Structures are given as structure tokens and as C-alpha cells.
Amino acid sequence: MTPVAAAVAMPSSSHSKPMTTAVAGMAKEEVAAGTIIQLEAAELLAKYTHYCQVCGKGFKRDANLRMHMRAHGDEYKSSAALANPAKAAVVRNATAAPSSGAATTRSLYSCPHEGCRWNRKHAKFQPLKSVICAKNHYKRSHCPKMYVCNRCNRKHFSVLSDLRTHEKHCGDHRWLCSCGTSFSRKDKLIGHLALFSGHQPAVPLDRQANGGDRRSSSMSPWTTQLGT
Numbered sequence: 001m002t003p004v005a006a007a008v009a010m011p012s013s014s015h016s017k018p019m020t021t022a023v024a025g026m027a028k029e030e031v032a033a034g035t036i037i038q039l040e041a042a043e044l045l046a047k048y049t050h051y052c053q054v055c056g057k058g059f060k061r062d063a064n065l066r067m068h069m070r071a072h073g074d075e076y077k078s079s080a081a082l083a084n085p086a087k088a089a090v091v092r093n094a095t096a097a098p099s100s101g102a103a104t105t106r107s108l109y110s111c112p113h114e115g116c117r118w119n120r121k122h123a124k125f126q127p128l129k130s131v132i133c134a135k136n137h138y139k140r141s142h143c144p145k146m147y148v149c150n151r152c153n154r155k156h157f158s159v160l161s162d163l164r165t166h167e168k169h170c171g172d173h174r175w176l177c178s179c180g181t182s183f184s185r186k187d188k189l190i191g192h193l194a195l196f197s198g199h200q201p202a203v204p205l206d207r208q209a210n211g212g213d214r215r216s217s218s219m220s221p222w223t224t225q226l227g228t
Contacts, residue, residue, distance in 0.1 A: 036120050036127060038110040044138045049131055061132070109134040113142045176202035 043049070048058030050065040054072045059065040063084070069076035076082075108127035110120040111134065118128055118137060128134045136159050145156035147163045151170045157163040175189040176182050178200045183189040186205065193199050 034106040034108050034127075036108050036110050038112055038120060039131070039134060041112050041138065041142075044112070044135045045143070049135075111138055111141075113138070116141065175205075178202050 048060055050059045050062050051057070052059075052065060052068060052072075054069075057068065059068065066076075066082050066084075069081065108129065109131065110125070110127060111118040113119060114121060116122065117124055118126055120127075128137055139158040140162075143158045145158045147157045147160055149155045149157075149163060149166055149170055151167060155163075155166055155170070157166065169184040172184050174182070175184070175186050177189060177192055179196070180202075181192060183192065189201065189205075193201070
């Protein structure tokens with residue numbers, strides 16, 4: 001996994017707001033679907049968004065922080081402490097809604113890049129469902145592709161997990177069409193067959209899949225190293 005020259009500087013986050021999402025300077029807007037939260041670009045590019053209130057260690061996901069907190073005492077091992085706060089809030093709102101008549105709300109996210117379809121000012125705005133979705137969307141759509149595949153040296157990615165997913169099947173063209181075109185994924189072959197009438201799998205799909213399983217014994221050292 002090799003970062004290319006054009007990289008985005010990842011700003012470091014402060015530990016001043018423990019056990020909370022780093023939302024300094026964010027803008028909020030109440031809409032029918034829920035609360036729209038717009039994080040700044042620096043917050044979306046920060047390595048961590050959650051911090052331990054005891055030791056200051058940073059985490060990318062709230063669930064990882066809650067698991068970490070168990071090491072700091074029994075008070076963090078209760079069901080209430082380990083519960084997902086977002087899901088708990090939805091349950092509370094749903095329970096209170098029938099009696100109070102209040103609408104159930106949830107937190108949704110807006111891209112800070114103006115002109116983007118996922119920006120709240122866009123005419124066809126579509127909110128992002130979580131902080132992780134907002135972070136990945138911003139990197140994929142508005143940041144340089146920093147990571148290049150070492151196997152094909154052609155595909156570039158801005159999200160590291162996308163590179164790792166690509167490397168699992170890079171160079172593995174085992175799905176064949178009768179026209180001679182090969183694909184690394186079954187769904188790509190099926191899409192190809194749907195586009196061109198008269199095209200058929202060169203080998204029945206179930207036989208191609210079984211043949212692909214047998215090739216695992218001859219995997220390259222590079223693929224074996226990735227699996228470990």
C-alpha cells in the first residue's frame with residue numbers, strides 16, 4: 001500500500017472533549033427527517049473522532065471507545081455504559097412519541113463541500129447516515145487518491161479500506177464470458193451479460209466458482225502475505 005505524492009494533511013484532533021464526537025464548529029439544522037449535522041473538513045479528515053475521558057486515547061468508532069472504557073473500572077461495564085447511545089436515543093424517542101406526540105428524530109450528516117449532492121444546501125440533498133459515511137464520502141469524492149495498488153499499479157484510492165478490498169481480487173480474472181472478456185468479480189460478469197445480448201458465461205457460473213476455489217493452493221506469496 002503506497003501513498004502517492006498528492007496527500008491531504010490530516011489535522012490532529014484535541015483531547016479536550018472526551019467520549020464525544022469531535023464536533024467543534026459544526027452547523028446544525030432541524031428538518032423533518034432529523035437533525036442535520038455538518039462537520040468541517042478538518043474534522044472529517046481527523047484520524048480519530050472519539051476520545052477516552054480517562055487516558056485520552058483516540059478511537060475511530062464509538063463502539064471501540066465503549067469497549068476500551070471497560071478497562072478503567074466497573075462503572076464502565078454496566079449495560080447502560082456499553083449501550084450504543086444513538087440506538088438508545090432512538091428507542092427513547094420511539095417510546096415517548098406515542099404519549100407525547102413528539103416526532104422521532106435522529107442525527108444525519110451533511111457534506112461540507114458546497115455544490116455536492118450530499119451538502120444540505122443542494123436542491124436534491126441526500127443526508128449521510130453516520131459519521132463514518134460522512135468521512136468516507138468526503139475522502140472518496142473530494143480528496144486526492146492517496147493509496148495505489150502495488151499489484152496492478154493502476155488503481156488509486158482515497159480510503160484505505162477500499163484499497164484492501166480491491167487487493168483481495170486484484171489480478172484474479174476467473175469469471176469468463178463467451179466473448180473472451182474476463183472479470184475478477186461475478187457481479188461484473190453478470191452485469192456484462194445483461195448489457196450484451198447473446199453473450200453467455202464461457203463456463204457455467206457454478207463451475208467457474210468451484211474452479212476458483214481450487215486455485216487457492218497456488219496463491220502467490222503476495223496474496224498469502226495479505227491473508228496473514
